[in-house]
Amino acid sequence: MKINRKRKNEKDVEELEQSKKNLKIDHNKGIHKKKVTDKSKTNNDKQNPQKKNDKDSKQPSKNIDIPKTGNSKSHQIKSNNESFKKNSKKNTADSNLIEFRKELPIWQERNNLVQELKENDTIIIMGEMGSGKSTQTPQFLVEAGLITLKKGIIAISQPRRVAAISLASRVSHEFGTKLGQKVGYSVRFDDKTSHSTLMKYLTDGMLLRELLSDPLLLKYSTVILDEAHERTMRTDILFAMVKKAQETRKNSINQKGKKYEHLKIIIMSATLDAAKQFPVTINYSSEPQSDYLDAALTTTMQIHMDQPKGDILVFLPGQEDIEILEKLINDYGTSLPPDKLKVITCLLFAALPTEQQTKVFNLAPPGTRKIILATNIAETSITIRGVRYVVDTGKCKIRKFNAKIGMESLSIENVSKNSADQRLGRAGREAPGICYRLFTEDEYNKMEKDTEPEIKRCNLSSVILLLKALEIDDVLGFDYMDAPSRTLLKKALEHLYILKALNNQGKITELGKKMAEFPLEPSYARVLIASQELSCTREAIEIVSLLSVDSIFFSPQDQREHASDAKKKFMSPFGDLITFLNVLRSYETQKGNSEWCYQNFINRRNMKHVIDVRKQLIQLCTRMGIPTNSSCGNEYEIVLKCMLCGFFRNSAILQPTNNYRTVFSNQSVNIHPSSTLFNKKLEAVMYTELVLTSKPYMKHVSAIQSNWLYDTAPNIQE
């Protein structure tokens, strides 16, 4: 195993700069990194260190043996570490757990890793999925005595809450303690930590929240940022903030005139798990496909006719395509020759109710072949066994924010090379597989290497408010891993200014500080604060909670009309927001009865989330001195005026030509057909979201009066 030793601590800043480049440019190259590989590879590397990079940049389809078990180093490590021995004695029944841990590729790096962290403040660990880096690293450090309640505990941040929870359960089991004691987790609505917690798995959003009250993260001696390669907006910001905390702790003294403990940072990033895979043959399209859906149908049925058993996974950009293809395949399936396997289709996308999602894990019954139609949820988040064939359209939906017109859109675009390779890998998890790419090799070569990071294409209002709350005044000159465009930044600053979260110097106001406390987009936070004066906090909290889910309704494809009839019962002439409020009232009268939900096409899972959010917001408001029992009753004009305090920019006036134009940017806009006010002609409307699909559509529309705008629009007229 080749490890490039790092220089000492004083070079940290440079190291981090370098690491940023590593993360940004190439996961497989660069000097300052530690790579966790399987053993077969390790031995190879020892003999042929020069060949290492060549190997890593190979096509994932290359045939590489799965690592064999057995570890010559384990004896030495075991005898070297007394604390580990003690721990293992406590749980003789779980001795095979220790054996399991020893089999993990990262085990042999145990001593090196501890040593590296003693000598350096920042290290980067790169490893394949399943190398054990997320579960073992914290345990190694605790066992080596680097993490104690006195020195500070360790935080391991994760982009997804399920990952935080399941990692914590796994590790607490391995560590032989009850979940919530030595090992715990902290995610929204659920905290399983205690005063004795040493290893704390938490979502990146949670760690960002902690920064607000503890900017130097003094609770922690070490912070691990896991899955840093995913480049979510939150990990990007965390990376910079944690680094800043590290520098401050190194260069300043605390109130007692003492030096702070150094903050250790570990960045973890996954490489494609090619080394653990069976070979996958790639079949490219011989020519570009004009209709990916048609190509997907033809290819899938061709595989079914020609290839031996094994399930087929088809990657499509969205729900609509998935539902169309499902129908086409099932139609086709009825005309198959009787001697052929039957086909069964499984759908997989995030909006699908959980019970239906779990159906994909059922094995195909004898005599059938399972065809899974999925979005990129199956690329990383969910792994399905039994897949031997992957059909990749090479497309995905990407959310983009157009700062100039303040509009979001979801557009279908080509995936990155990395995504395509990840999709391909799904065919080779249990046996050799085949991947059919519905694009040419030339098209593949022209794809971007990685998906553009979120921070370069999304609405930045809440991120900028957070930075301002963290006393970062110069957000344009901030140390971003990838800097967003000036247009995006300026749009966010402007938005925060007109919400009065920032003053005309760009400094955060008292109001802005309060807004940053809420786990909400700034506009929604503004609404809650305004509700105090207007005495409608109860309704404001409820509406904001209702808007925190995608949809409180569900409409299965085959029952669309019934669903829209059911919706009519809740309809209010004030529009969608009050309609949502009516749904919540009825839901509570019915005590969340599942039969009632089903009959009224109410999404029960999402309603439960609404109730959770409401509870959290009530607690937060109470803590901030906003009375939460004030109510406007049925005088809905009041709560709509209150909503306008956050959304006055989102207003449109009916023109003599019978279409709507936005008040502040004079764009032509339309009421979305899903709105209860669709086809209604109203003097003025307010919406919470503007989306560009076939037309610019306003979503969540309410009826307002244009003279309300003069009362609520603040900084704009000043």
Add this chain to the structure above:
DNA sequence: GAGCACTGC
């Protein structure tokens, strides 16, 4: 008369 990639506080 339209549509909903995926996460998170």
